[in-house]
Amino acid sequence: FWFLHGFDAEEDLVGNLASMSTNERIKAIQKMPETMRKKREIRNKVLKEIKKSRHRGARPSCCTQCLQGAAVSFRRFGNTLSEYFHQLWVWRKTLKIIGAEFGTSVLSYFVFLKWLLNFNIFSFLINFSFITIPQFLAAEPNNLSFTGLELFTGAGYFQQTVLYYGFYTNTTISKTENGPSYNMQLAYIFTVGIYFVICFLILLISMAKFFSRNFINPQAFSGNASKLLCTWDFNITNEKAVKLKQKNLCTQIKEGLTEVNKEDVNFSAMERVRRIAVHLLAWVASLGAAAAACAGVYFLSINNLELFMKGHRNDLESQTAMLVLPVIVSLLNTLIPFFFSWLGHLERFQTPGQHIYVTITRNIFLKMSIVGILCYYWLNIVATSESQCWETLVGQDIYRLVLVDFIFCLLGSFFGEFLRRIIGTTVCKSLGLPEFDIGRNVLDLIYAQTLTWIGILFSPLLPGIQMIAFFIVFFVKKVSLMRNCQPPCKVWRTAQMMTSFIFLLFCPSFLGVVSVIGVTVWRLKPSEECGPFRGLPSMYAAVTEWIQILESYTASKWVVWIYKNLITSELFFFIISSFVLIVIYLYWQIIQGRKTMAELLRKQINN
Amino acid sequence: MGNKQTIFTQEQLDAYQDCTFFTRKEILRLFHRYRDLAPQLVPLDYSASPAVTLPYELIGSMPELKDNPFRQRIAEVFSEHGDGNMTLDDFLDMFSVLSEMAPRDLKAYYAFKIYDFNNDDYICKSDLEKTVNKLTRNELTPEEVSLVCEKVIYEADVDNDGKLSLADFQHMIIRAPDFLSTFHIRI
Numbered sequence A: 001f002w003f004l005h006g007f008d009a010e011e012d013l014v015g016n017l018a019s020m021s022t023n024e025r026i027k028a029i030q031k032m033p034e035t036m037r038k039k040r041e042i043r044n045k046v047l048k049e050i051k052k053s054r055h056r057g058a059r060p061s062c063c064t065q066c067l068q069g070a071a072v073s074f075r076r077f078g079n080t081l082s083e084y085f086h087q088l089w090v091w092r093k094t095l096k097i098i099g100a101e102f103g104t105s106v107l108s109y110f111v112f113l114k115w116l117l118n119f120n121i122f123s124f125l126i127n128f129s130f131i132t133i134p135q136f137l138a139a140e141p142n143n144l145s146f147t148g149l150e151l152f153t154g155a156g157y158f159q160q161t162v163l164y165y166g167f168y169t170n171t172t173i174s175k176t177e178n179g180p181s182y183n184m185q186l187a188y189i190f191t192v193g194i195y196f197v198i199c200f201l202i203l204l205i206s207m208a209k210f211f212s213r214n215f216i217n218p219q220a221f222s223g224n225a226s227k228l229l230c231t232w233d234f235n236i237t238n239e240k241a242v243k244l245k246q247k248n249l250c251t252q253i254k255e256g257l258t259e260v261n262k263e264d265v266n267f268s269a270m271e272r273v274r275r276i277a278v279h280l281l282a283w284v285a286s287l288g289a290a291a292a293a294c295a296g297v298y299f300l301s302i303n304n305l306e307l308f309m310k311g312h313r314n315d316l317e318s319q320t321a322m323l324v325l326p327v328i329v330s331l332l333n334t335l336i337p338f339f340f341s342w343l344g345h346l347e348r349f350q351t352p353g354q355h356i357y358v359t360i361t362r363n364i365f366l367k368m369s370i371v372g373i374l375c376y377y378w379l380n381i382v383a384t385s386e387s388q389c390w391e392t393l394v395g396q397d398i399y400r401l402v403l404v405d406f407i408f409c410l411l412g413s414f415f416g417e418f419l420r421r422i423i424g425t426t427v428c429k430s431l432g433l434p435e436f437d438i439g440r441n442v443l444d445l446i447y448a449q450t451l452t453w454i455g456i457l458f459s460p461l462l463p464g465i466q467m468i469a470f471f472i473v474f475f476v477k478k479v480s481l482m483r484n485c486q487p488p489c490k491v492w493r494t495a496q497m498m499t500s501f502i503f504l505l506f507c508p509s510f511l512g513v514v515s516v517i518g519v520t521v522w523r524l525k526p527s528e529e530c531g532p533f534r535g536l537p538s539m540y541a542a543v544t545e546w547i548q549i550l551e552s553y554t555a556s557k558w559v560v561w562i563y564k565n566l567i568t569s570e571l572f573f574f575i576i577s578s579f580v581l582i583v584i585y586l587y588w589q590i591i592q593g594r595k596t597m598a599e600l601l602r603k604q605i606n607n
Numbered sequence B: 001m002g003n004k005q006t007i008f009t010q011e012q013l014d015a016y017q018d019c020t021f022f023t024r025k026e027i028l029r030l031f032h033r034y035r036d037l038a039p040q041l042v043p044l045d046y047s048a049s050p051a052v053t054l055p056y057e058l059i060g061s062m063p064e065l066k067d068n069p070f071r072q073r074i075a076e077v078f079s080e081h082g083d084g085n086m087t088l089d090d091f092l093d094m095f096s097v098l099s100e101m102a103p104r105d106l107k108a109y110y111a112f113k114i115y116d117f118n119n120d121d122y123i124c125k126s127d128l129e130k131t132v133n134k135l136t137r138n139e140l141t142p143e144e145v146s147l148v149c150e151k152v153i154y155e156a157d158v159d160n161d162g163k164l165s166l167a168d169f170q171h172m173i174i175r176a177p178d179f180l181s182t183f184h185i186r187i
Helices: A006-018 A022-031 A036-055 A062-088 A091-102 A104-137 A156-160 A184-213 A224-229 A239-258 A269-310 A316-321 A324-347 A352-382 A390-427 A438-455 A462-484 A494-523 A541-551 A554-567 A570-606 B010-019 B024-037 B056-060 B071-078 B088-097 B104-115 B125-136 B142-156 B166-174
Strands: A172-174 A181-183
Touching (some): A006 A036, A022 A036, A091 A239, A104 A172, A104 A438, A104 A494, A156 A390, A181 A184, A184 A494, A184 A541, A224 B142, A224 B166, A239 B125, A269 A316, A269 A324, A269 A352, A324 A438, A352 A390, A390 A438, A390 A462, A438 A462, A541 A554, B024 B088, B071 B088, B125 B142, B142 B166
């Protein structure tokens, strides 16, 4: 900080600022903790100084002047662009109302939902423009009839539409005889591939930003000082909510003053053994429940496949039988977490933070193992079965799962919040209003997004459906929140939780999806009779064939060179991996060194 | 580019954009919010930089501030003479610091000033007691308040002088990652 004592300090400051680049200078002025009048004075002085130095003869070349002018107009353009984007977002007012009444913690769920919506909108746009629209030009007629049940089962009429992989042609589309042609195979694989690369980069950068801003420090869990001075939520502007928060803070302070600090209690050896045994038992129970759920889903899906293979009867009975698997999966995903939270209450953790983290770990393990077993079933059993078009079958399965999950989400809101409020205010008055369960809802979102990402390859328009579903979920949850819930009582470490959730979105969810897609593209044989990759030994073979064709053109030899020596060369990846590992190790050492220095300085201040 | 506005000169708007975290549209929107508090006092033409000050009662009645327990301190910290009466410059400055684009250090500096009731550049025990009372609506007994304040000073005071300096406060903020999102008012 520059505290302006004396005229000389100000002269130095102006000199410093004048020598910076425009962007840095603006950032530095914005960051100054002075009144607006002072900042404006300094800014004007700096601008005068810059003009003076220009006239004095340190005249920058035309090039630098051009660049600076371009930088200023680029910044102004960026500002205007972001203004227009801000206006597009209807959410601003909605988010403000939610934050005003319920605080930052509940708001973070809705911000996360809005962020996930962006992924789906982007995917839908590029899939629709690059894959679906060209397909319309080469579409085959659809002779199946439309009954309303297709919306739920995704089969029937929808089988021969652009919704699924099977409908896409493997030819090169061209309007006129020798006109520009459009290779559907390459378009399909490159669109999906580039989308996943962009998602990977976005997730990595977001995760890094969150980690650097909210370094997860588990020691800072119980801090009276920070609880008092740093956590008052200035977002809350509703009178009732403010009074409630003040009452909660009062209760917390009273509790904190009277109870013994749990961490200081030393347990006897017997007590410690008992606690460890209880924890171990609870973990065994939860892992056992997850394993049982997976086994159930697996056997149910095998039965499902037999149902498919037996016949393509389009009557009501077989159509509704297709819905049994998704309903069972969603039921398991809804009921088993209640079992987990009951276990958590039995276990009696030392801090509430441990409780939250353990519950979230168990839930994510359950959800990801169910998704995992379904992927195993799809890739190993469905792909090698004798069905006509296995990719479309997988796409239909995922469509049904997404749809039923969406319905269960709405039902969960109805039962968990609306009915609970009715019960809490009329029948059983001691329960009171329900609170919005942030953890459970965010994990549901991560599960839904995982399913959508897996489904992109098999059903290119699935992100559009998920986009509509997320829109509806946003508004239903918001209405339910405003009418039925009360603001949260307990402390919810928003920043740490958000960092953990984004990490969970990246690590089991996205990386799992990428490995599933990788296995599908590299190892599995596409079906013979449908889809853009029919007849090829694998989906990736389209790219290798294309490279072989390119080899015969001299103009594109560089593409072939990049492919042969960078993308398919193991030596290159080995060199890059070693380099990345070395850089990580160096940064780790730097962090350790800084930690030691901070400790030493702290000791010095204390003495 | 776009709408021609006659409230500010281009020079003034550029200065505002460089000194706050707001874009041109947001500055104009905030000006209209300021003007809506007292349309008869605030002229529509600011190109001559008129010296218009709105009294604290009007600022404190804004929906974003009226239920905040610290609204008086916020207005005092950001007003020019420390009495809560704000000019347009102070108004923009206040919401710029409380916006989501302001960096952590800037917010920490102003949060420290807000909690420093007696303006002596230290948060001493009496400042903390006033803060606790505002946070709990005066529902704790004086002994409980005193006990809490002693605990806070014991925990956060790094240089052991019995009161919290700006450095102690910033050290505490580093371990509270939620601070950035809670010290934030949407307007």
